[in-house]
Amino acid sequence: MWKREPLAYLIASLRGVGQVDLQPQLLTGAFILAGLWAAGWEIGLFATLGTLIATATAYALGVDRGSISQGLQGYSGCLTGIALVTSLGHHPATYVLTVVGCAVTTILTATLTTLLKPYGLTPLTAPFCLISGVMVLGAPSFARIWNGAPAPVADPTRGDTGITFSDLWHAFFTNVSQIFLVDSWYVGLIMLIGLAFAGVRVLLAAALGSVAGIVAAWALGAPTELITEGIYGYNAVLVGIAVGAVFLANTPWNAAYAMFGAAASTGLTAAITSLFKPFNGHTFTWPFILTTWALMAAVPQLHRLRAATPPSHPTPTRSRPEEGTAL
Incomplete structure (x- = not known):
């Protein structure tokens, strides 16, 4: 170096x-x-x-x-x-x-x-x-x-389930900042601006993932406080980007698949949080990881879906030591 x-x-x-x-x-x-x-x-x-x-x-x-x-x-x-x-x-x-x-x-x-x-x-x-x-x-x-x-470890059972417009727009941005363990809507806004420089598709995938996380959490009756803090939505944002804008080609089927995964990661967030809570473990980004692995492992058997070509998040190889593939 x-x-x-x-x-x-x-x-x-x-x-x-x-x-x-x-x-x-x-x-x-x-x-x-x-x-x-x-x-x-x-x-x-x-x-x-x-x-x-x-x-x-x-x-x-x-x-x-x-x-x-x-x-x-x-x-x-x-x-x-x-x-x-x-x-x-x-x-x-x-x-x-x-x-x-x-x-x-x-x-x-x-x-x-x-x-x-x-x-x-x-x-x-x-x-x-x-x-x-x-x-x-x-x-x-x-x-x-x-x-x-x-x-503090998020308690998936605490709080009411009513939601206001203020809660919604705060959740939309904090879903992005919580990827980095930050509960701040303006930090999420700054990060979304950064994602815009990666392309419209990436920005849309992040935004739709955030929306999918909010809708899924609200539909399941998650506490409003935790939705607003981004606890239920940050994994959905990551799944939206990974599956919707990185690993799969840009097709309607792939987009729908990504949003399904984003919503599924919301439910998985509650399950993993409850699993870790007795010993003060932390959920971190495990729901994103497990959801994305499951979705991508299934792709070869789902013929309506197409992986991105070439792979957008490549595995390192020693045969081309100076080569890198952009996402």
């Missing part, structure tokens, strides 16, 4: 921020990162550190340069940094855990890439979920790490 221009490293890291939403465009990453700093300097700092550390680790371990340049090695580090500071607080041990955790996400990304490749699937944000889940769950056992009460 050190023989390359530092600018290439910074560009790869910035793309890593955008790749949380499966987009490598620089402006997308820049707007998302700006939104994270707007959410608070601690969130912005740890998102930046996490992405830089994961990307640097990929360079150090000799990961495919095309994969690195497209940001595919940095996005789990970005989310891990945010998860650790929001769950454990801002103190010296959090920095140490961020360095270790974000470095390990790079290794785990390689592991999952190898295991999933025969099935035509990619790791998505699973490295983040596994590393952050283990660290946050184990932190209370260590006095030098733990610095307070656990971060």
Whole structure:
């Protein structure tokens, strides 16, 4: 890495921020990162550190340069940094855990890439979920790490189910910001502007995914407070983008399939939250991961659906070390 221009490293890291939403465009990453700093300097700092550390680790371990340049090695580090500071607080041990955790996400990304490749699937944000889940769950056992009460775990049973127009538009934007564990409508707006630079199709997929999440949550009787906070909709946004704008070709059948998946991830969010709640586990983006894996694994048997060609979120290969495929 050190023989390359530092600018290439910074560009790869910035793309890593955008790749949380499966987009490598620089402006997308820049707007998302700006939104994270707007959410608070601690969130912005740890998102930046996490992405830089994961990307640097990929360079150090000799990961495919095309994969690195497209940001595919940095996005789990970005989310891990945010998860650790929001769950454990801002103190010296959090920095140490961020360095270790974000470095390990790079290794785990390689592991999952190898295991999933025969099935035509990619790791998505699973490295983040596994590393952050283990660290946050184990932190209370260590006095030098733990610095307070656990971060609140969403209760899928609390609150009323009435909804107003104000609730709806807040939910529409916070569904986008909650992907990054941020409850803020204006941060979601900034991120949506960034997604617009990735193309109209990506923006529409994100917007429709957010709407699908809101409608499904309301129809199922989810608490209004949690809908407004984006707890029930952020996975739907990710599924909408992944299935509707990245992994499948642009056809009406594929679009309908993506919106079905977005709505399904909403129900799965409640199930996984309830499963994790007894031991203070965190849902993170597991509903998005499991829903997308299930939907994409089924595609070869569903002949009305067509995968994107070439693959929009490629598996790294060593045969073309300098090549990267844009989303």
